[in-house]
Amino acid sequence: MSAPRRPRRFTWIAAPMAAWGLHFAAVYSLQGLGCARGWSDVATRVAMGVATVLALAAVGWIGLRAWRRLREPGRADGAFAARLVAILSLLAAVAIGFTSLPMFLLLPCE
Template identity: 35%
Template sequence: MVWPNRYSSLWHMIAAPVVWAVHFCAVYGGTALVCARMDAPGLARIGIAAASVVALGLIWWIGRRAWRQWDYASRANRTHGGPRAEDRREFLGHSAWLLAIVSAIGVIFVSLPALFIESCL
């Protein structure tokens, strides 16, 4: 079996939204668990902050790779005569970069309730 090139695969494009989804599940599940078992809003805040830092770091790394794949600044001539493999690679990089931005915004919004947690009730 031949594995696809990582730059031509759709998995590279959806990596950031997957990190966002895992972060969402971890934050809400972990907060529910901590509040139900221990009633410790401070621990929930620390957990949300730690998960958010890790998720934003991963999304930043994915976005940086996508920016390099997009390769926007290196080509001065933007005319295209027809579809090429390079165009597809750049499109996937552009899409992955935009999805990384949306995913980072999503992680920030999922993390905002940590600023307002005063009790687990």
């Protein structure tokens, strides 16, 4: 059985912030589409909620992968990148929370 391939470092390091950026664009695009097309507030909120759950799942998966990489015994190579990805995953999760906070506090088309 072969070991899983190590991802390229730059793309791995940038992955949590890319997930947050895609979430940011998706949520505000869905909000604009919902208002322009006359979607109900519930449908718009559900669509934005699904985008938020998907983004949090992606960031969680990336962070878990980095955490497991840190905890591998006898593997010191890539520890800095793994630690950085774990921290950026936490930061991206907080950023997703702040990005989606207006979704829960305000009506979509106000």
